[in-house]
Amino acid sequence: MTEDAPFGPESVYGETKLMVETMLRWLDKTTSLKSTSLRYFNASGASLDNKIGEDWRITGNLIPLVMKAAVGKTESVKIFGTDYPTPDGTAIRDYIHVVDLATAHVQALESLAKTNQSTAYNLGTGVGSSVKEVVDTAKRISGVDFKVELEPRRAGDPVAIWADSSKAQSELNWKPQYTLEDIVRTAWKWHSTHPNGYTEEQ
């Protein structure tokens, strides 16, 4: 997916992101405020120093849910949809490590300071991974064979999305460094050392 793909939000959250971009475009047109919109694909993973991770009381996102199952905080992981037209039947997403996203922010700010031009960038790795691949990677890295339940498709879920981030790569000189393996490895390290999230440290 490139930056100029047609907009078609499929959730309230997606609609709010589009509204913000629309407001930024108006501000660009009618004021001197310039902006860069960074369009994250599936932000995931934990910081490399193991200090910052995903501590959600409630989440619908796959990677923290898989981690909760691997540490034994939940009984199982549900796979939503096994009949998609993909190689293994499960949906495909572009998981991008939070450290790669952080780097992109710095480079985008530096670039905006130089160009003073509003723009938008897709931030993804360009590599799609299926739900099953995420689950299998988490089982292998954690060494825990947690229970998996096969469920019907989740309403509003697209079959496959991954980023074409060549614009960010060429204009910001940004290149994602981390793979799904790194994402799961850092997430597992954080979750296995913080099974109760940040609670113990507060």
Ligand SMILES: O=c1ccn([C@@H]2O[C@H](COP(=O)(O)OP(=O)(O)O[C@H]3O[C@H](CO)[C@@H](O)[C@H](O)[C@H]3O)[C@@H](O)[C@H]2O)c(=O)[nH]1
């Ligand atoms: O328990 C789960 C949770 C998710 N999935 C699947 O895993 C994939 C990834 O799901 P998720 O982590 O929820 O991400 P997306 O659905 O791709 O949602 C992304 O994009 C949405 C719309 O912008 C945002 O709301 C989310 O925060 C953002 O992570 C999807 O195919 C889901 O159907 C499962 O099979 N089981």
